[in-house]
Amino acid sequence: MKNKRSFFLSSFTILAFSACNKTDYLDVNAGERPALSANIRFVNARTENTAIQFWTFTQKVTTNALLPGTASPYVATTYGNVQINFTEGSGTAYRASRQFGNSATYSATGGPNGPIAGYYHTVFAAPTKNDAAKDTLLLFYDELSAxxxxxxxxxxxxxxxxxxxxxxxxxxxxxxxxxxxxxxxxxxxxxxxxxxxxxxxxxxxxxxxxxxxxxxxxxxxxxxxxxxxxxxxxxxxxxxxxxxxxxxxxxxxxxxxxxxx
The missing domain is CATH 2.60.40.2890 (Domain of unknown function DUF5300)
Known part of the structure; x- marks a missing residue:
């Protein structure tokens, strides 16, 4: 009986130690965790005198509509393969959309340079290359050292x-x-x-x-x-x-x- 009791106590100690180790493993300091979002500043560089809002996929990410020539603060957003859109005023119809990070080459609708987690970026809504009456979106990486x-x-x-x-x-x-x-x-x-x-x-x-x-x-x-x-x-x-x-x-x-x- 004594041996059985020792066995159960030893087993309980091992399980408790394992559980404690698991808890310690998951208790990662927040400052050591990898970044889970990209930081994007949005700029209205269009020629139309209309304020616009920016979206990633179907989520609006700008708080206030941006007038021509203005920029948002940096916003924590989705990274990787990301569709960015913009709408005019309080409307919900996308005026332009572009997928970043989904292609090996550039096209009118997509491109290879997607937002990177933990990095800073600027996205412009701007006239297209050959037609100022049409819109496009362009993404640039920002290097913000002093x-x-x-x-x-x-x-x-x-x-x-x-x-x-x-x-x-x-x-x-x-x-x-x-x-x-x-x-x-x-x-x-x-x-x-x-x-x-x-x-x-x-x-x-x-x-x-x-x-x-x-x-x-x-x-x-x-x-x-x-x-x-x-x-x-x-x-x-x-x-x-x-x-x-x-x-x-x-x-x-x-x-x-x-x-x-």
Whole structure:
């Protein structure tokens, strides 16, 4: 009887120890868990004067409708193979949809670069390459490390429908510098195409202060007429990160937008 009691006690001890180990194994510190969402900032770069809402699949992810030229805060969303859509105002009909991460190559409806868990991204709603009256969605990866001391970081995105490849020059304190050459529509200056996927949409460190940007058509080198203040006298603060983009409306006028991180 004593041996049986010892056996049962030993078995209970082993089971209790195993259960304790299992609990310890599952009790992972929250800070050590892998990220379970991607972070996306949404930008309305359309030419229509209508506010829009963004969705991943059938879930609305923007809290407030975005007016043209405005951006949302970063939103924790689905990652991997993701369909992103947008609607106008309080409507529920998708004005444009695109699947990211579902294809080996780019098409009008899909592409290879899906949102990555734990990373930051910007998605633009913008005019399509050849028709400013139609809409598309474009996704870029955001690298948000701090600028160098006394610098700001700058990225330029070409969203002007019907405009060929462009060159971007920066003017500051009487000095002109070429930042990017040969930027195609739907791309950020300095992006590298590897196969059919962008490896990055990089930012460039530039001196903080007031700058002007000149966008020129690669063919002929003619500066593009950007409306209003456009790309002149842009104030860059040290330590901040900026995305500048151009678009062309249905009347053929080129406009610019500046989004600070």
């Amino acid at each position: 600028p160098a001391a006394g610098k700001a970081k700058l990225r330029f995105v070409h969203l002007a429908a019907g405009i060929g490849n462009v060159t971007l020059k920066l003017e500051q304190a009487g000095t002109e510098t070429t930042l990017y050459n040969n930027i195609p529509y739907g791309s950020a200056g300095g992006s590298n195409l590897k196969g059919s996927a962008y490896d990055s949409a990089p930012f460039t460190n530039v001196n903080a202060g007031t700058i002007s940007l000149v966008v020129s058509a690669v063919e002929g080198g003619t500066p593009l007429p950007v409306q209003g203040q456009g790309l002149s006298n842009i104030a860059l603060e040290a330590g901040k990160i900026y995305t500048v983009y151009i678009r062309k409306d249905g009347k053929g006028l080129i406009n610019a937008g500046v989004i600070a991180q």
